[in-house]
Amino acid sequence: MITIYDIAEKAGVSAMTVSRVINNTGRISEATRKRVRKVMEELHYIPNSMARSLVLQKTHILSLLITDITNPFYTTIARGAEDAAKRSGFRLLFGNSDEDYAKEKDYVDMILSTRVDGVLFAPTGDHSLEHLQQLQKHNIPFVVLDREVPGIEADVVLGDSKEGARKLVEHLIGIGHRRIALINGSQDVSTARLRHLGYREAHTLNGLPIDDSLIIHVNYRDFHDESALEALLQHPSPPTAIFAANNMLAVGVIKSLRQRGLQVPQDISVVCFDDFVHAEAINPFLTVAAQPAYQFGSLGMQLLIERIESEPARENRKLILPSELLIRASSQALVRA
Template identity: 75%
Template sequence: MVTIYDIAQKANVSAMTVSKVINNTGRISEETRRKVKKVMEELNYIPNSNARSLVLQQTQILSLLITDITNPFYTSLARGAEDGAKQYGYRLLFGNSDEDYAKEKDYVDMILSTRVDGVLFAPAGDLSLKNLEKLRAHNIPFVIMDRAVPGIESDMICGDSKEGARKLVDYLIGLGHRRIALVNGSLDVSTARLRYEGYAEALALQGIPLDETLIIHQNYRDYHADDHLEQLLEQPSPPTAIFAANNVLAVGVIRDLRERGIRVPEDISVVCFDDLDLSSALDPFLTVAAQPAYQFGAMGIQLLVERIRGSSVPESRKVILPSELVIRSSAKPI
């Protein structure tokens, strides 16, 4: 195993000089730095990250904890975070909580034991407060992604869920729909509450009564609205359109409709919050409120690195990224 002493001997410098080159500390001439790096390459030397972190009091590792890696929104967010971390010289560890608080807690414990420099944190919901407070108690900087958590102030990147939902429902109303169902996430998640508010506000502004029998609340990740969907469709006045609060729910709704022989959009219109993955570009179908998922990750990393490096920034910053209404073929006029 090659050591810094082997490098020092071959480069004819001290071990301390080699250490300074590896850790990018101290004053060293560019000629000496180049000479040491050349020897490191010749000997295929890989720095010991644990030793380096002891010197710098940093690991150069960040963590990204998301709720559902199968959701295309989070897949794109993760790519933005990974690219951003690489740009700033950090490595990125991924965790996936599956919208589960206990699993989220386990990841937080792992993050603390790994001694990462900071965390991009997409909360499972309101009860994530305890896990965030644990990070804060251990002085681990974090940026909250996508979902607010009542009771904690921090840097945050989020979308305008209420406005995006209102745009989608306004669009359906403009097509003549009045019986619009909502398949939503659990109300212990801030985005589900805001999308419900946007849905209700759009109806109210057009004088359409809010009908709670047209609303389903469930887990964002595990679509199981089959029985609820049956109740919606068997009503004396069934919905003519469905607003799914995220793309996973939308796919589940459309699958169940097709199994019943109900065509989209010929028999019922469907729109959703968040776009699908890149494969949808080959056959665009769903009308969506698309969020800039990649920018969530990239900007989150920027805020996190600024916080880690002690930049002169406010105590907490909130960035709201707007959604874009993308009209495709999953909704039609009455």
């Protein structure tokens, strides 16, 4: 195995000089630097990254922990985060919690043992407080992504969930719908709470009563509650439209409606939060509140790198990214008899 002593002997310099070239530290002439690098290339020398991290107290490895890798919103976030990390010379470790607290804990334990320089963290919910406090305890910088956690003060990148939800529901109201169901995530997730508030605000601002029997809370990751959907459809005054609080819920709802012989939007309109990468392939083409997912990842990673490299530490920053209402084929004007 080639060592820095082999490099030093062939380049005619000290081992300390080779170490400084590898770690880009100290004052070394450009000519010496080039000579050492040339010898490293000739001998196919690969620096020991673990040894370097022990010396520099940095690994140049970051972690991205998301909640659902199957959700196009998070896969696009991952792309934005990876691109931003690579531009700044960092490598990225991915983790996927599947909206599961226990799995999230396993990833946090791995992060603590891997000595990453920082974490871009999308929490499973409010109970993620304990995991984020663990990162704080071990002085690992992090940025919270997509969801806030009460009790944690940190850099955060969020979408405007309440405003986006209000716009979606007001769109349905504007085309004649008065009975609008909400299929939402768990109320211990900040985005679900805000989308619920936006739903209620749209009704209040438009003088419509809120029927709590049309509101269902499930797991964000997928829609499996067939009994809840059946209860909505068998309601004495059933909904004419459904607002699904994210794209995965919308797909599950549409699938369940089709299994019952109902067509979207002919029989019932469906709208949702978050777009799809190839949205035109979804039939019907979904009306959505689209969030800039790539920017979530890219900006979150930029904040994280700035947090890692800032001396002295700066104040926390909160970025709120607006959503865009995209009206498509899954929402149809209600024709009253």
